Amino acid sequence: MRRNRHAKIVATVGPASASPEMLHALFLAGVDTFRLNFSHGSQDDHAKVHAAIRSLEREVGRPIGILQDLQGPKIRLGTLAGGRLDVAPGETLRFVLDGTEGGRDAIPLPHPEIFAAIAPGQDLLIDDGRVRVRVTGLTQDSIEAEVVIGGALSNRKGVNLPGTLLDVSPLTPKDRADLAFGLELGVDWVALSFVQKPSDVIEARGLIGDRAGIMTKVEKPQALERIDDIIRLSDAIMVARGDLGVEIPHEDVPGRQKELIRACRLAVKPVVVATQMLDSMVSAPTPTRAEASDVATAIYDGADAVMLSAESATGRFPVETVAMMARIIHRTETHKLYRSLITASDPGEEETPPHAIATASATLADAVNASVIVAYTLSGTTAARVARRRPEVPILALTPDLATSRRLCLLWGAHSVQAGEVATYEEMVAGAVTHAVAEGFAEPNDLVVIAAGIPFAVTGTTNNIRIAQVPAA
Known part of the structure; x- marks a missing residue:
């Protein structure tokens, strides 16, 4: 069977899409590669999905890609007394390395790598940037910070550090166990989270070798500073706009997306654009007009693939979402301006x-x-x-x-x-x-x-x- 489009569709498998029947329906609707998100689900769950996809592959007589997405290190707050803390702009907070339950003067942040790397003037973004604090002082085991954007802090919320290079491997012990499991299953791609520098990709290559392609997720500002080297060492790139959009200004994300697509075309490496592409279809049968335009923009830019996350993993309309994305891609690629825009974005010739x-x-x-x-x-x-x-x-x-x-x-x-x-x-x-x-x-x-x-x-x-x-x- 042939697709009526050039760009490919990656869809995340989750509770809404893990059954063999649903995987079959998603493939027929247009999925080319299935993503197994190892931030959720057990290894046994993923093994069952992997087996179902390979069975589907034999049934339809067409190759189907499988992408293993590793969780990577997660930096989170500890436990707060009462489970919640409301903070206001101008207020001073204190984060501590050790502590079980904390309050305003002792918010647990059990990550020594942060205390070793952070400096006054740098920001901590909490809960996807909903709360922002700026470091004003620090000791070996405590950080004082002023609230810049207030809001609610609660247990185990994620913390991002856009201006700080952390001395931490992108492969946690959990990731290493999951990676060994995925390679044993026979996944085709491994997506690396939390890549900050080229040596992070080299570390993964030492474990993976040529048993799977390495897809580096660009989600850290530090990665953008060494992006040419990172692309050269990777087999593919994912523009992970969710985490990237937390750590760099929202208004910079579209330009960075275009830069990354162009750089990957120049380097002859596939590039996937991901995150919130048809997000409203998690709960609605149709996307917003802005979301349709977002998918089309990635196609006009020349992306190799576009990806669905919660839309196909936990959404109410996974098959409809894939079909919608396929239609948007097809209509974009057959539009009268598509060819001229693709030609204009050609990165130039490699002299080999x-x-x-x-x-x-x-x-x-x-x-x-x-x-x-x-x-x-x-x-x-x-x-x-x-x-x-x-x-x-x-x-x-x-x-x-x-x-x-x-x-x-x-x-x-x-x-x-x-x-x-x-x-x-x-x-x-x-x-x-x-x-x-x-x-x-x-x-x-x-x-x-x-x-x-x-x-x-x-x-x-x-x-x-x-x-x-x-x-x-």
């Missing part, structure tokens, strides 16, 4: 032969009115290089590797198929034509553009273009 070959294949396919570009790819790199150009012609990615085929479910425009290995040039051409016809991309007498690397089965050697014609019936 493999990139030049892939770009030329896309240009050639448009010039000869080919019906499809067939990319032979072992690791997915050839297909990604072609997709970077965002061609009008569809991309059929042929790979002998099932894991690669599943990861390509995240790549813009790629219809991935697991195909047998080819040993000769003639086999390559014949296989490309056969699969193009079998998958519904080409008919007799159509032209097919083939991009590949020779010798075969060598990663990253995109160096050959061929035009083939489908034989007459």
Whole structure:
């Protein structure tokens, strides 16, 4: 089955969508990759969903991607006396490292890494920024702060530190256990939370190797300062606008989103835009007009995929939400301004032969009115290089590797198929034509553009273009 759009849909699985029947309905509605959020649910719960998705994959005969999203370190307040504390602007508060139940003068903040890194003048954002306090003084085990934005503090509310680089690994003991579990299951992608610096990605790579793709969630201002290195070390990027929007001004998020999409296209790395895309559909059968525009903006910007969180995990209308997102993507990509905007946002050419070959294949396919570009790819790199150009012609990615085929479910425009290995040039051409016809991309007498690397089965050697014609019936 073929999608009628280029951009992909990632949907989070939760109580509203975990049954095999619902997963099947979501796939038919348009989901390309399912996200397992390890901040919620047990390992047993996720194992059952994973098994159901793989069963669905066999049933529909199409690869389906699975993304494991690790929780990462969570910085939270401790327990407050009475469970709640109302604070007003101008008031002075004291946070302490140790303490069980605290009040205004001893609010528990059981995170020594904060006390080691914080400095006067820096802010603490509590409960997604609903309360903001500014540090005025500190000792080894206490922080004095003035309330800038007042509100209610309550037990275990999250704390963000936008101006502070914390000496903390993005992989907690829970994450390491979950990661080992996910890799054993065979997830296709691992999303890393709380990445602050390139070494955080290197740490994860040491544990993951090539068993799954690493998707770095950009949600910390510190990550933006080293973003080129982080993108280079990652296999994909998620623009996690929820946490990012807490730590940087709201008005900066749209521009940062565009920068990240452009940087990922330049680096040939898939980029996913996430958080609150159709948030009102958690409880309503239709989105707001602003939400529809938000999804469309990500598509006009050239994002590889857009993601649903609570909408599909706990919402009342998961299937309707996926179908709505698919319709928005399709209508955006067929709008008369889409092609000109995508072309205008092209990040420019990479001056390497493999990139030049892939770009030329896309240009050639448009010039000869080919019906499809067939990319032979072992690791997915050839297909990604072609997709970077965002061609009008569809991309059929042929790979002998099932894991690669599943990861390509995240790549813009790629219809991935697991195909047998080819040993000769003639086999390559014949296989490309056969699969193009079998998958519904080409008919007799159509032209097919083939991009590949020779010798075969060598990663990253995109160096050959061929035009083939489908034989007459």
